Amino acid sequence: MNKQLKKNLTGYLFISPWMLCFFLFTLFPVFMSLYYSLTSFDILSAPRFIGLENYKYLLTGDRKFWMAVKVTLLYAFVSIPLRLVFAFFVANLLAKKHRGQGIYRTLFYLPSIVGESVAIAIVWRTLFGRNGAVDLMLQGLGVYTQYSVLGNPKTAIWSLILMSIWQFGSPMLIFLAGLKNIPETYYEAASIDGAGAFKKFWKITVPLITPIFLFNLVMQMITGFMVFTQGYIITEGGPLNSTLFYVVYLYQTTFENFKAGRGAAMAWMLLLFVGILTAILFGSSKYWVFEEND
DSSP states (O other), rough: HHHHHHHHHHHHHHHHHHHHHIIIIIHOOOOOOOOHHEEEOSSSSSOOETTTTTHHHHHOOOOHHHHHHHHHHHHHHHHHHHHHHHHHHHHHHHHHHHHHHTHHHHHHHHHHTTSHHHHHHHHHHHHSSSSHHHHHHHTTTTOSSOTTTTSSSSTTTHHHHHHHOOOOOOHHHHHHHHHHTHHHHHHHHHHHTTTTTHIIIIIIIIHHHHHHHHHHHHHHHHHHTTTHIIIIITTOOOOTTTTHHHHHHHHHHISSSSOOHHHHHHHHHHHHHHHHHHHHHHHHHHHHHOOOOO
């Protein structure tokens, strides 16, 4: 055995645990889910191959599926831009040197750490439920409603959107890192030329931060379409399916209605949609993302 081959075998030996886990717990389940999406499978009995019938039923015969799509699109296309704008605004404030900067960063990032937990979802449900803090505050202002915020189909989704915006810490830190990476010499040169604060922000900060915007937008879009905990724990998809997120309906279809084949088809449709949307974002980036060679 030559020396180079021995080196290669040693490397493969070290990464073999990761490769084994990847093939067993990632790659194999991915291909199995693709197979199950083409079958009638109720988890309890053997799958029966039916071709594209699951996809056909979802697209043409399942009104609840389209309701979940509509709710998820509303949630994603409203909460993601608002979260990014708010995160960018706070990052600009924290980019300036001031006392207690580290404490503020930690406090603003904290909701992103605990926000996806079941405990916070229960707290949110209590705050916006009947006789919760928000309901009592509205009553104190003389606003009496028949339903709580979470019990009203017109307002329930907006309370979850508000929760999403509150969890702005992760994109905020990424924006902050990008802002810190902009050379101060650009701003000094602009000041010498007589540029004001707004012009420096619009002509220097915004163009140089657009690659960070693209990264945050893609990452937040992926997590936005995969939202589950809020819709399942806080509202269970109600009232009247007004908060029935796509992944919540996928879970109900697979594990509550025991239609795992149809659930696998939903998962692949979500993967395809997010992939297309990501490709569109990257394709359009040449028109609005500033590159160093521009």
